Amino acid sequence: MEEDDRCSSSNPGGIGQEEEDEDGKVLRFLDSLDTYLTLLDSLSSTLRQGWFEVASARHSMGSSRISSVLLDQKVQSAATTFQVRKSIHGSPSESCPSFAISKWASSRDGKCSFGELEVSHVRKTSKNSELRHRGSSNFYDTTEEHDLTINASSSISDSNVHQERSKSLSVFGTLVSPRLRAAQVSFETALDAIVEIANIRSSMLSAFTQLQQQMKEKDLS
Amino acid sequence: MIADEDTVTGFLLAGVGNVDLRRKTNYLIVDSKTTVKAIEDAFKEFTSREDIAVVLISQYIASMIRFLVDSYNKPVPAILEIPSKDHPYDPAHDSVLSRVRYLFSAESVASGRR
Numbered sequence: 318m319e320e321d322d323r324c325s326s327s328n329p330g331g332i333g334q335e336e337e338d339e340d341g342k343v344l345r346f347l348d349s350l351d352t353y354l355t356l357l358d359s360l361s362s363t364l365r366q367g368w369f370e371v372a373s374a375r376h377s378m379g380s381s382r383i384s385s386v387l388l389d390q391k392v393q394s395a396a397t398t399f400q401v402r403k404s405i406h407g408s409p410s411e412s413c414p415s416f417a418i419s420k421w422a423s424s425r426d427g428k429c430s431f432g433e434l435e436v437s438h439v440r441k442t443s444k445n446s447e448l449r450h451r452g453s454s455n456f457y458d459t460t461e462e463h464d465l466t467i468n469a470s471s472s473i474s475d476s477n478v479h480q481e482r483s484k485s486l487s488v489f490g491t492l493v494s495p496r497l498r499a500a501q502v503s504f505e506t507a508l509d510a511i512v513e514i515a516n517i518r519s520s521m522l523s524a525f526t527q528l529q530q531q532m533k534e535k536d537l538s
Numbered sequence: 539m540i541a542d543e544d545t546v547t548g549f550l551l552a553g554v555g556n557v558d559l560r561r562k563t564n565y566l567i568v569d570s571k572t573t574v575k576a577i578e579d580a581f582k583e584f585t586s587r588e589d590i591a592v593v594l595i596s597q598y599i600a601s602m603i604r605f606l607v608d609s610y611n612k613p614v615p616a617i618l619e620i621p622s623k624d625h626p627y628d629p630a631h632d633s634v635l636s637r638v639r640y641l642f643s644a645e646s647v648a649s650g651r652r
Binding site for chain 1: 549554561614621627
């Protein structure tokens, strides 16, 4: 008899399924809301660190060397950019764009994406694990050339990034305080957080729109 | 970006600054002399440009043009309100959170119960 009761309560004409869907949407919305607030808190700390470093650099280099007057001097294109991919869930009105960051793209190479830098880093780490077994087999001799090519391309990417970073710092003069370099790193970290915030915001608004529509349909029925 | 000098300087160090041939920038530095009209014009310009995916605006500046920010509802460019040096982030004033607060208001709970 207990089993019958369980069966009847779990599927009363499909309404239980709808409630589960609604609960799932509410949970998704609340999760993204929580993540949004946590990421904003993390962004605040990173920005605070960055402002402190900019203030320290200004103290050591002088206010005239770090001022907005220097910023508009020459034509420059952004080395760090965002990419947007629009995805549509369900109806065309519910677009949920996703954002990605491309850091320090070289203007000569066009879009040398951060993704490529990540791949080269992954290959580097796998090469390091192979080093532990170097000498145990002839197989690794043939991979040496391949490893050298990977090393060369990753060092070219690293040097491109270094060049772009230096170009960004050169607005403030040839010799800059280490604090300014540290500030650059802090604000780069802040950009990573911003991309995550943009994505979670998009997800939160999409979940909210779905919930709103469901509530409207419920009211009409 | 629509923010104070230090915030814009920092993000420009990170490589997001763009100055085109007509000396038009993708940022506006707001100080005590910047008018609300200038902020509004910059916001309208950045939100209508196709080469901008995210608009970063300090929350205290967004509050100066709150009506404009709250009435913006396109998915791209995304508007992110960020803290500034002198004004920490306040979730109560965030336009995205204001929009979704409706779900937790007494009215929505009461209508659900009916």
